[in-house]
Amino acid sequence: MTPDDLLRRVALEFKLPASAITGRSQAADIRVARHAWWYLWAQLPLPDTLPGKGGSRRAATDRDGPVAMLARMTGRSRAGVRYGIRQTEERRDDPAFDALLTAIEYDMAKDTSDKHGNRPTVALRRIEGGAHFCAPPPTDRQDPSDQTGAIP
Numbered sequence: 001m002t003p004d005d006l007l008r009r010v011a012l013e014f015k016l017p018a019s020a021i022t023g024r025s026q027a028a029d030i031r032v033a034r035h036a037w038w039y040l041w042a043q044l045p046l047p048d049t050l051p052g053k054g055g056s057r058r059a060a061t062d063r064d065g066p067v068a069m070l071a072r073m074t075g076r077s078r079a080g081v082r083y084g085i086r087q088t089e090e091r092r093d094d095p096a097f098d099a100l101l102t103a104i105e106y107d108m109a110k111d112t113s114d115k116h117g118n119r120p121t122v123a124l125r126r127i128e129g130g131a132h133f134c135a136p137p138p139t140d141r142q143d144p145s146d147q148t149g150a151i152p
Contacts, residue, residue, distance in 0.1 A: 035084035
């Protein structure tokens, strides 16, 4: 899942426009969604390279942790991003909020794209998925190994 996919998913779940989540509004519902987006974004794998000055790319370093990257990307301080992530961690005590984040995390975990957001081709999915992916869906027909001739 790419950061953009994640932002769209958070916006959908919180029923807010993505532009509001990335904006500067301090309205409570928008702030909660923004902090949840930061919290979930910090769980994404970091890219190998990052944008540099003048549109160039540079290698990611240890200083480029998710908090620093989020702060740079959103124009906020690292302390503010850490605070938002901590707020989201504390909100997870609420079962409804936890269920919402768990659903998004589940989709993040089952996503087949690599850390750059590239999705594998159908052929690769078949290889990764094993025989059950390529096999036709089960039918209600009689099992061929059943030699009794009885129809279930």
